[in-house]
Amino acid sequence: MIRSPFFTLHRDLPREGPGERGDVAWAAEMAGLAPDARICEAACGPGADIPALLFAAPEANLIGFDLHQPFVEDAAARFAGDPRVTIRQGRLIATEDGLPDPAALGPFDLIWCAGAAYIEGVTDCLTAWHTALAPGGHIAFSDAVYLTGSPSAAVRDNWADYPDMTDADGIAERVTAAAYRIVATRLLSDAAWEGYYGPIERRIASLRPGADAALMSVLDETEAEARIWRAHRGEFGYLLSVVTPA
Numbered sequence: 001m002i003r004s005p006f007f008t009l010h011r012d013l014p015r016e017g018p019g020e021r022g023d024v025a026w027a028a029e030m031a032g033l034a035p036d037a038r039i040c041e042a043a044c045g046p047g048a049d050i051p052a053l054l055f056a057a058p059e060a061n062l063i064g065f066d067l068h069q070p071f072v073e074d075a076a077a078r079f080a081g082d083p084r085v086t087i088r089q090g091r092l093i094a095t096e097d098g099l100p101d102p103a104a105l106g107p108f109d110l111i112w113c114a115g116a117a118y119i120e121g122v123t124d125c126l127t128a129w130h131t132a133l134a135p136g137g138h139i140a141f142s143d144a145v146y147l148t149g150s151p152s153a154a155v156r157d158n159w160a161d162y163p164d165m166t167d168a169d170g171i172a173e174r175v176t177a178a179a180y181r182i183v184a185t186r187l188l189s190d191a192a193w194e195g196y197y198g199p200i201e202r203r204i205a206s207l208r209p210g211a212d213a214a215l216m217s218v219l220d221e222t223e224a225e226a227r228i229w230r231a232h233r234g235e236f237g238y239l240l241s242v243v244t245p246a
């Protein structure tokens, strides 16, 4: 078991980024998902969105993957015994290490990617996933966006690790650059953010007593992130986009 401060905080959390069941239901409707759809949960983390994906497509064949083995183990344990679900280690975009990417695992009717496309870049992920889609297939992905042209210094600082973060128009440009068209977009709700920060704040409170300096620093940093969201939620959000090849 990995015992880094990051996984001490994150292990067994219900989800690793903002999201809620209604987002999945909405995206499934926008994509016209069939009950027996082939679905990829790309960078699934602990697999928070898998139950909602299965609710939308009850006879689905679903493959979830993540790069990090502790998340793979969490998700695999959660869905052990469900013949519709396979969880494995994989990558958003293939490298020479041989781990499969969506193109190697597909074809899919829907690739669902919550809060992770930014890791390789929206344009690069979408471009790489053309060959992972079945004819008529869709991708639904969420990405952090600025909601104002003049975000405060605190917000810019909060997102310093994502220098390419843009706004809704910028996402549209990236979608077009990757040869897709937007079917629909919507911003994630406050409830979706609370679904991420609520459990993590409770975990932080429980870990503070006895935390060493390294863990305390991760707890402080994550708590500060949640505070920034509560104080500045009008300045940034997550845009959920449903797209299909142009």
Ligand SMILES: C[S@@+](CC[C@H](N)C(=O)[O-])C[C@H]1O[C@@H](n2cnc3c(N)ncnc32)[C@H](O)[C@@H]1O
Pocket: 014, 015, 016, 017, 018, 019, 042, 043, 044, 045, 046, 047, 048, 065, 066, 067, 068, 071, 090, 091, 092, 093, 113, 114, 115, 116, 119
């Ligand atoms: C912000 S979390 C989102 C997880 C999940 N989709 C959710 O909403 O709970 C990003 C996830 O991407 C995974 N990840 C990071 N780099 C990756 C890569 N190159 N390929 C696949 N997964 C990756 C991380 O392990 C993490 O689970």
